[in-house]
Amino acid sequence: MFENLTERLERSFKLLKGEGRISEINVAETLKEVRRSLLDADVNYKVAKNFTDEVKRKAMGMNVLNAIKPGQLLVKVVHDELAELMGGKATDINLSGNPTVILIAGLQGSGKTTFSAKLASHLKSKKGKMPLLVAGDVYRPAAIDQLKVLGSQINVPVFSVEGSKDPVSIAKDAIKSAKNSGNNVVIIDTAGRLAIDEVMMNEVAAIKKAVSPQEILFVVDSMTGQDAVNTAKEFNDKLNFDGVVLTKLDGDTRGGAALSIRSVVDKPIKFVSLGEKLDSLDIFHPDRMADRILGMGDIVSLVEKAQEQYDAEKAKELQKKILKNRFNFNDFLDQISQIKKMGNLKDLASMIPGVGKAMKNIDIDDDAFKGIEAIIKSMTPTEREDPSLINGSRRKRIADGSGTSITEVNRLMKQFDEMRKMMKMVSGGGAKNLARMMSQQPRR
Numbered sequence: 001m002f003e004n005l006t007e008r009l010e011r012s013f014k015l016l017k018g019e020g021r022i023s024e025i026n027v028a029e030t031l032k033e034v035r036r037s038l039l040d041a042d043v044n045y046k047v048a049k050n051f052t053d054e055v056k057r058k059a060m061g062m063n064v065l066n067a068i069k070p071g072q073l074l075v076k077v078v079h080d081e082l083a084e085l086m087g088g089k090a091t092d093i094n095l096s097g098n099p100t101v102i103l104i105a106g107l108q109g110s111g112k113t114t115f116s117a118k119l120a121s122h123l124k125s126k127k128g129k130m131p132l133l134v135a136g137d138v139y140r141p142a143a144i145d146q147l148k149v150l151g152s153q154i155n156v157p158v159f160s161v162e163g164s165k166d167p168v169s170i171a172k173d174a175i176k177s178a179k180n181s182g183n184n185v186v187i188i189d190t191a192g193r194l195a196i197d198e199v200m201m202n203e204v205a206a207i208k209k210a211v212s213p214q215e216i217l218f219v220v221d222s223m224t225g226q227d228a229v230n231t232a233k234e235f236n237d238k239l240n241f242d243g244v245v246l247t248k249l250d251g252d253t254r255g256g257a258a259l260s261i262r263s264v265v266d267k268p269i270k271f272v273s274l275g276e277k278l279d280s281l282d283i284f285h286p287d288r289m290a291d292r293i294l295g296m297g298d299i300v301s302l303v304e305k306a307q308e309q310y311d312a313e314k315a316k317e318l319q320k321k322i323l324k325n326r327f328n329f330n331d332f333l334d335q336i337s338q339i340k341k342m343g344n345l346k347d348l349a350s351m352i353p354g355v356g357k358a359m360k361n362i363d364i365d366d367d368a369f370k371g372i373e374a375i376i377k378s379m380t381p382t383e384r385e386d387p388s389l390i391n392g393s394r395r396k397r398i399a400d401g402s403g404t405s406i407t408e409v410n411r412l413m414k415q416f417d418e419m420r421k422m423m424k425m426v427s428g429g430g431a432k433n434l435a436r437m438m439s440q441q442p443r444r
Contacts, residue, residue, distance in 0.1 A: 027059050030074060042226055044260040047085070055081050079290050085259060086286035091243060091268035095127065097214040099178045100185045105204050105239060106219035107231060108192035111247035113143060115219050115273055116189040117150035118281040123185055124156060125279075132183035134174040135160035136167040136207065137191040147189055154278055157183070167191065167203060168210045175211060188213070196231060201238045208239060216241040217270065220257065222249045228257040229264050236265045243270035246284070258289065327420050329376045329384040336369050371404060375412050378402040387416065 031052040038048040059077050094100070102119070106112045116133055123129040133151050135158055137143035144160050151158040159174040171188050178186045190207060193200045208216065218241045220228040232244060244261055249272045262269060269284040321327050376384065378401035383390050390398070390413065399406045 024060060027056055027074070031056055034078065038259065041259065042257070044226060044229060044264060047260045047263045050263075051081060051085055075294060079294055082259070082290035082293060083287040085263060086289055087262050087268045087284075088286055090283050090285045091270055092283075093217075093270055094215045094242065095123075095129070095185070099132075099175065099183060100129075100215070101175060101211050101213040102185065102187045102215045102217065103204070103208060103211070103213040104187065104189050104217055104219060105235060105241065106192055106245075107196070107221075108140065108194050110192065110219045110221045111273060112192060112219045113137070113146050113189050114150065114276065114278075115217075115245055115247060115271075115281075116147065116187050117154060117156070118273060118278050119217075119271070120151070120156045120185075120187055121154040121278045122281050124154065129185045130183050131156050131185040131187055132174065132178045132181070133158045134171060134186060134188040136170055136188045138165050138167055138170070139191050143189070143191075150278065157181070168206050171207050171211050196234050201235075205238060215243070217243050217245050218267075219245045219247060220261070222246040222257040224257070226257075226260070229260045232261055232265050232267075236267060241267060243268050245269075245271045245273060247273040249274055322420075325420060329379060329387060329416070332416065333373065333376055333384075336373065339369075371402075371408065372412060374402040375399075375404055375409055387413070 034055070035048050035052045038051065039045065043051075055074075055077050058081070059074055093102070104112050104116050104119075120131040120133055123131050133147055133156055135144040135147045137147075144158075148158045148160070159170075159177055161170050161173065164170055167190065174188065175186055178184075188207065188211070190204050191200065216239055218232055218235050218239070220232055222228060224231075235241060244265070244267055246258055246261075246269055249258065258269065258272075261267075269286075272282050272284050274280050274282070321331060375398060378398045379390070383394065383398075395406055395409045395413070399409045402409075
């Protein structure tokens, strides 16, 4: 995410390296490169120009402290302006009303249906809500079935009317059903088109008029760059939506939509969606995104993700096991499972300051633990509980059962033993070693 923009901005700031003070000449040269970086990232031209003009105005009015280099000062100004450009602060979703009605709009293929399910999962797990999903896309043949499949995965009911081609009446009936069933949030997935047309716009506007939603969210595919911004403007002119959702942000190395959309439509980005997993939905924090764009990482979000998987009681038990040198392969599997639940591994790594750049050309996919898991799962329950039992003949059997080699099994055993020793010395310090072990496993 934003890899190209991050790299270009870093090169821009190097122009000030070694300079003793900020001057109009060296700032102008640096910001010229910054503007090029933004335009290459598909940021709207007017937005890029206004951004660099504002950075220049603020930078020229600042005194350079002896302890701070001009390049560092300019990075601070750019960071603050990037955060402001994207909205300044996170904006929460409006959950007033009984039930709360949330209308989802956007073009076909933008990810509306998947986002609707992600939002239902988010509100259920994080806000304690009881959502109802509404299949309002009556044209795309697989849309209703897709929503039902997604709803079943998160145990959220889906309201649909077989054979109906009237999304307005479906939406109204869904709200009645929600009141009767005790569902306090209604999320209406609407139909999209490949491009904006009058029929689609009138239909969504009619649903809005009929159900008076507390929240209208416009879902946009961030990979479409400036097209996304233009589409957002047209939808906003017709619907006056409340917020934007950026999908497929994990596949977009340019990021122009995220940087332009707030300025163009003057509506906050409320959520970003990464990947296909139904728990991969994040509240949009402009300041944290600015950190990531400038290669500073995002430790706050990483800690939040870790805390979501953190179980205090389990942690106490684990610490006791570590101190008594009883940490085993069952515990190890549990730790891997918790890390995988936190999300895409490469995305997690990019949240650590300095790591994102180092990981740029390294492919870490969600199967990175596959080899380790295969070896551990080929062990008997007794072997997992007591690794000291695993002798030469057992290692051969484990290698055959996991489709790996004895060398790979030996490597894992050696690394696991080293990790146990280190974890005992520094209780709770095993995460770094786990990451190292993962990186040393052969690719499959």
